[in-house]
Amino acid sequence: MTHPTISRRGALKLGTAAAAGALATPFLGRSGLAAEEPIKLGSLLDGSGALGLEGKRMIETTEYAVELLNKAGGLLGRPIKIIAYDTQSSMQLYTQYAQQLALKEKVDVIQGGITSASREAIRPIFGRSKTLYFYNTQYEGGVCDRNVFCTGTTPAQTVNHIVDYALKTWGKKAYIVAADYNYGHITASWMTKFMKEGGGSVAGTDFFPLDVTNFSSAISRIQQAQPDLVLSALVGANHSGFYRQWDAAGMKGRIPLGSSVFGLGDELTTMDASTTNGIVTCYGWYNDLPDARSVEFVKGMQAKFGADVTDLSELDTATYDGIMLWAEGVKKAGSLDRDKVIAALESGISYEGPTGKVTMDGATHHTTRSTYLARPKDKKWEILASFPDQFPADTAGACDLLKNPKTNKQFTPDLKG
Amino acid sequence: MAPDLIGLLGFNVLAGIATLALITLGLGVIYGMMRIINLAHGEFMMLGAYTAVAASDAGLNIWVAMLVLPPLVVGLIGLVLERTVIRFLYGRMMDTMLATWGISLGLIGLVTSIYGNVVRGVSTPVGSFEIGRYGASLYSLVIVAAACAALAGLYLLLRLTKFGLILRATMQNPRMAASLGVSPDRIYMATFALGAGLAGLAGGVLAPISGISPAMGAAYISRAFITVLGGGPAILTGTGLASTLFGFINELVSFKTTPVIGDVALLVAAVLLIRVLPQGITGRYLRRSL
DSSP states (O other): OOOOOOOHHHHHHHHHHHHHHHHHHHHHHHTTTGGGOOEEEEEEEOSSSTTHHHHHHHHHHHHHHHHHHHHTTOBTTBOEEEEEEEOTTOHHHHHHHHHIIIIISOOSEEEEOOSHHHHHHHHHHHHHHTOEEEEOSOOOOOEEETTEEEOSOOGGGTHHHHHHHHHHHTOSEEEEEEESSHHHHHHHHHHHHHHHHTTOEEEEEEEEOTTOOOOHHHHHHHHHHOOSEEEEEOOSTTTHHHHHHHHHTTOTTTSOEEESSTTSSSHHHHSOHHHHTTOBEEESOOTTOOOHHHHHHHHHHHHHHOTTOOOOOHHHHHHHHHHHHHHHHHHHHTSOOHHHHHHHHHTTOEEEETTEEEEEETTTTEEEEEEEEEEEETTEEEEEEEEEEEOOHHHHTTOOTTTOTTOEEEOOOOOOO | OOHHHHHHHHHHHHHHHHHHHHHHHHHHHHHHHHOOOOTTHHHHHHHHHHHHHHHHHTTOOHHIIIIIHHHHHHHHHHHHHHHHTGGGGTTOHHHHHHHHHHHHHHHHHHHHHHHOSOOBOOOOSSOEEEETTEEEETHHHHHHHHHHHHHHHHHHHHHHSHHHHHHHHHHHOHHHHHHTTOOHHHHHHHHHHHHHHHHHHHHHHHGGGSOBOTTTTHHHHHHHHHHHHHHOSOHHHHHHHHHHHHHHHHHHHHHHSOHHHHHHHHHHHHHHHHHHOTTOHHHHSSTTOO
């Protein structure tokens, strides 16, 4: 790779331009623009690659939320500028761009990260550079770090409701299938814990690497175990084959399915209704929620990005919540100073967003928020129940950042108890 | 073990073997006959799957969309790529690897920009049936039938037709074939298109039971390569035998343990096989077969 060099002529040009710029500055200053040095919001999301589908909508939501804030006059009288990098679903780019945002751009806040693996890759970088970080997706819970705020739902807010529903309606014996990385393993542990606490049992748990495409042996194993229900934490394009093969093997009518991730992507639009119907899920938000603020969010996104924005999910509202909660924190602190904003957020800030009332819990840096139980019915979500003000009890079981602000780890469920 | 469970397992093993044979055959034809390591094989499959999606979205009969169009379309794409890229690189194994790798990246990018990074799907055209207490997919029978038809069709083509005779002659000794009035250039072109078409067929057949995305090829290609190398120089016999061996081990071990251990068992079997028979199964046995 060659490095750009500055020729003598180029240097002269640069000098002239700089001089002209310097001359022009006082005029700009007088018109008030120089005082409005924009606030920098760093965004790290996968706009392409394996997670591009989810990431694209999250990037659009980021732009939408910042546009709304700027229309309302910005923050502290200053406009907000997004500095976004496309991490292209690559861990290496996550760490590289995280360092650029933190050290070179010196952004005021980071909003981003999709998979748990990407979050764990960049979390220490922002801890070291003392850059405030918001992680805005539903995940396995347990992150306990004073510098990090997590706005998505965690298993104690969602998976427990799926398990409750399953125990009440389907039976006591479950079989768990999950993706073979930290999200799948920890979610499977929560599923097991909730099943046992509810008086049920787990007949077996299988983990699948993300490149597994053939689920015939898995489906045979499940059939041999004869469970009353199957709980899935399968992730990604290859794993979507499980649902197709499950349907093709005629299992759909025999053993009901619950899932902690199904429908977050575009499963509802691309799979047959017969494959998706009846799979019970629980998230912090659904595209088909009738509440006014929820409808307003969908309409606003469609006005900005086109009428085909029909596949929004909790990932997008959590991104929206992350930006809005941060804005509330900055307003309350009256400053962009990291410690002051953290203190403001820890004081229990809440706001009304598309998902209803969202409150930042100071002790865990997670949100108390509403969650909803729903299943697909002919490519639409049929809402079965709603659970207002769900407390992130999973993370709260081990994490208290008000008492121990120096904690910096991810807690995992204890299955011995 | 209950007889119905054995039945289900046997059925799954059969389907696993057929899947492996199907995804391997196209690669085997191109590698076995032309000594070209086609790293774009997985992407040819992906194109086949997308052809099936596009055709069934356009309202075509699902069987035509799955079984007829994908091999034709992908075969044609293979033909164009052979004429524009591959033919300049014959005999340069490293260069063909690089070129086909580039093609694979290009195809992923192209399909992503057309369809977006979205998981697509085709509905399964047939239902399910029962083996005792267990449910099994009728579609697995379609896969078995397609694999058998592809193997049999290729056998008949190579053994009974004049084209097959010329093809085998060209592969054995291109100079001699050329001196007898055959144009090796044409034959290579046809072979590459044939291999690409078979990959397209595999993609089309597997479309209804997999998540179709631009990057789906990567999930198949390593197993296809292992099977080709395990099979050795005789394309049909080699592919058939290696698929049977690896498919059997993979399915059974996956059922008894987990899919991870199943893949490990497949790899261990492949390593042991290559250690004992460095030229693959047909490098030692059944050498004169097709």
